[in-house]
Amino acid sequence: MINKIGLDLYGGDNAPESTIQGAIFALKNGILKNSELYIIGNLEDKTVFQGHENVHFIEAENTVTNETKPTQVIRLKNSSIYKGCEMLRTGDLDAFVSAGNTGALLSAGTFIAGRLEGIKRPALALALPGKNNKPRILVDAGANSEVKAEHFYDFAREGIAYAKFMDIKNPRVGILNIGTEEEKGTSTVRDAAEILKEKEDIDYVGFVEAREIFGNNFDVLLTDGFTGNNILKTIEGTAYYILDELRSTVNKGGLLTKIGALLMKKSLYSLRSKIDYRQYGGTFFLGVNGHLVKAHGSSDSEAISNAIYVAQKASSENLVSKITL
Amino acid sequence: MINKIGLDLYGGDNAPESTIQGAIFALKNGILKNSELYIIGNLEDKTVFQGHENVHFIEAENTVTNETKPTQVIRLKNSSIYKGCEMLRTGDLDAFVSAGNTGALLSAGTFIAGRLEGIKRPALALALPGKNNKPRILVDAGANSEVKAEHFYDFAREGIAYAKFMDIKNPRVGILNIGTEEEKGTSTVRDAAEILKEKEDIDYVGFVEAREIFGNNFDVLLTDGFTGNNILKTIEGTAYYILDELRSTVNKGGLLTKIGALLMKKSLYSLRSKIDYRQYGGTFFLGVNGHLVKAHGSSDSEAISNAIYVAQKASSENLVSKITL
Numbered sequence: 092m093i094n095k096i097g098l099d100l101y102g103g104d105n106a107p108e109s110t111i112q113g114a115i116f117a118l119k120n121g122i123l124k125n126s127e128l129y130i131i132g133n134l135e136d137k138t139v140f141q142g143h144e145n146v147h148f149i150e151a152e153n154t155v156t157n158e159t160k161p162t163q164v165i166r167l168k169n170s171s172i173y174k175g176c177e178m179l180r181t182g183d184l185d186a187f188v189s190a191g192n193t194g195a196l197l198s199a200g201t202f203i204a205g206r207l208e209g210i211k212r213p214a215l216a217l218a219l220p221g222k223n224n225k226p227r228i229l230v231d232a233g234a235n236s237e238v239k240a241e242h243f244y245d246f247a248r249e250g251i252a253y254a255k256f257m258d259i260k261n262p263r264v265g266i267l268n269i270g271t272e273e274e275k276g277t278s279t280v281r282d283a284a285e286i287l288k289e290k291e292d293i294d295y296v297g298f299v300e301a302r303e304i305f306g307n308n309f310d311v312l313l314t315d316g317f318t319g320n321n322i323l324k325t326i327e328g329t330a331y332y333i334l335d336e337l338r339s340t341v342n343k344g345g346l347l348t349k350i351g352a353l354l355m356k357k358s359l360y361s362l363r364s365k366i367d368y369r370q371y372g373g374t375f376f377l378g379v380n381g382h383l384v385k386a387h388g389s390s391d392s393e394a395i396s397n398a399i400y401v402a403q404k405a406s407s408e409n410l411v412s413k414i415t416l
Numbered sequence: 417m418i419n420k421i422g423l424d425l426y427g428g429d430n431a432p433e434s435t436i437q438g439a440i441f442a443l444k445n446g447i448l449k450n451s452e453l454y455i456i457g458n459l460e461d462k463t464v465f466q467g468h469e470n471v472h473f474i475e476a477e478n479t480v481t482n483e484t485k486p487t488q489v490i491r492l493k494n495s496s497i498y499k500g501c502e503m504l505r506t507g508d509l510d511a512f513v514s515a516g517n518t519g520a521l522l523s524a525g526t527f528i529a530g531r532l533e534g535i536k537r538p539a540l541a542l543a544l545p546g547k548n549n550k551p552r553i554l555v556d557a558g559a560n561s562e563v564k565a566e567h568f569y570d571f572a573r574e575g576i577a578y579a580k581f582m583d584i585k586n587p588r589v590g591i592l593n594i595g596t597e598e599e600k601g602t603s604t605v606r607d608a609a610e611i612l613k614e615k616e617d618i619d620y621v622g623f624v625e626a627r628e629i630f631g632n633n634f635d636v637l638l639t640d641g642f643t644g645n646n647i648l649k650t651i652e653g654t655a656y657y658i659l660d661e662l663r664s665t666v667n668k669g670g671l672l673t674k675i676g677a678l679l680m681k682k683s684l685y686s687l688r689s690k691i692d693y694r695q696y697g698g699t700f701f702l703g704v705n706g707h708l709v710k711a712h713g714s715s716d717s718e719a720i721s722n723a724i725y726v727a728q729k730a731s732s733e734n735l736v737s738k739i740t741l
Binding site: 158160221222233236237267269272274275276277278300301302303304305306314316317318320321322323324325326327328329330331332333335336337340341344347348350351352353354355357358359361362365366 | 631
């Protein structure tokens with residue numbers, strides 16, 4: 092089977108250069124072996140892709156910016172995001188990768204590509220690092236700020252499919268809460284727990300506290316997109332704060348401290364890459380009718396090629412088909 | 417002025433031993449110089465406090481457990497938590513310190529001690545570490561899971577008073593959100609932003625993203641208690657995860673890595689204590705009619721004596737009186 096992968100030329104802080112370089116890296120390194128790549132946007136100089144017969148160009152405008160509201164994208168029919176999602180809907184693409192405006196991309200995915208049957212709320216599913224080098228899946232990492240208890244069943248099915256895609260067998264599902272006791276938290280999470288307990292297709296393990304987020308008691312962690320996004324950015328902020336403080340302690344320290352840091356440099360570097368959730372490439376808007384991959388806004392060419400890799404892998408394995416029950 | 421400080425003998429994982437030892441440490445180290453200490457609970461062997469004339473004993477039962485629901489504490493009139501809050505209400509205490517059940521303590525504080533005039537929602541205010549060794553204040557860190565936009569004005573006044581208590585001049589107030597743009601987030605935070613913009617007594621600086629939580633753009637960060645508590649535990653979980661991974665990298669590393677770690681031991685240790693928010697002692701339930709200090713559930717004697725110290729300092733400066741506007 093040939094995978095048809097779309098790539099948004101625009102969107103992201105370093106586009107279009109990072110997009111072009113990321114695509115070239117992916118092409119040269121065999122990531123797109125059994126795939127056709129569709130670059131969506133007005134690329135003036137197409138000669139950089141000479142010699143790659145599996146690259147195609149779809150004309151589209153750079154009209155979705157960081158300021159575009161989710162509701163506006165529906166009217167921007169010539170934008171790269173609109174065209175990519177339209178091609179997901181018609182089956183002209185199996186996957187679409189964009190580093191553009193998250194809200195606009197979700198809106199285009201939901202209303203232009205459409206939702207999977209039985210899914211009310213597509214969500215952002217993200218792989219977090221964790222103990223034993225095993226990823227754990229956070230759903231929703233930022234798509235839906237306000238949710239109802241029933242949406243947690245959608246999130247659970249999306250997260251389980253993604254966990255299996257990440258080679259986690261028999262994924263266990265938890266709900267993020269401020270305590271593990273039944274009466275803790277908001278009425279939304281308490282009602283969601285009651286719903287999941289009754290579902291035979293969910294291995295529901297109960298409430299999980301945020302201090303256990305890197306632990307081994309669950310594989311898929313469910314929360315609303317407001318809390319999920321805040322959690323994600325708190326991890327990022329804390330990790331950078333600790334590493335910065337460590338650096339500043341070393342700088343202020345004596346000669347022995349500096350020698351110590353030098354000797355530990357490799358360990359510190361490997362730690363930094365370990366806690367960087369971007370190592371897994373793009374994140375998915377799951378529940379959309381097609382593989383919609385969000386690359387980080389500040390993606391460099393390596394991040395883009397990682398996102399192309401996961402898009403290609405998801406298409407090959409037909410990740411999306413595993414969500415519909 | 418003599419400060420009347422109450423101390424819950426029960427509550428907390430290591431009580432009553434840690435409570436007794438913490439009180440003795442505080443007494444011996446002059447923390448309770450201008451204070452009368454009221455130990456609330458049935459202490460059989462009172463001889464350990466012999467020679468300390470400013471120690472008094474209030475008989476009370478150990479009937480509030482971790483399983484006690486917030487609504488039940490109102491009926492446990494002989495419990496230490498009930499009696500402490502009752503003494504706050506009558507003015508027989510200026511401050512009450514407990515390491516017990518958070519929900520029960522908040523409920524007793526709100527309904528037995530009572531709320532300050534003009535405050536609808538008391539909240540848990542907590543000092544987080546941050547860049548430049550300056551604390552920043554998180555409100556609500558876990559008291560109110562479900563809040564309305566108007567409650568953010570209560571949280572702001574509580575946070576500002578606490579920030580000033582922590583020697584922060586002219587505290588700037590931000591609202592935690594998943595983006596800094598006006599249209600981001602839940603309707604609650606958007607409405608709260610509109611309310612705070614209009615208040616002349618609040619230096620409102622806008623939305624703050626969680627990755628900036630250790631940054632310098634705000635002094636007081638407002639959020640609902642569900643998100644706040646999750647944020648707090650995420651910081652804790654991330655910090656421990658990073659330090660554990662670092663330790664495990666060192667253990668697996670070669671001789672040079674191990675020597676490096678040894679040379680850096682002091683720096684790593686100082687980092688650990690820096691990111692530990694428990695360094696600031698207890699946290700306050702602000703908005704309650706009296707100084708209600710929550711010590712961490714796993715408090716050891718040092719943490720208890722820190723909590724007694726902040727209770728004593730808050731009483732001396734009459735922190736609570738600075739909230740009512």
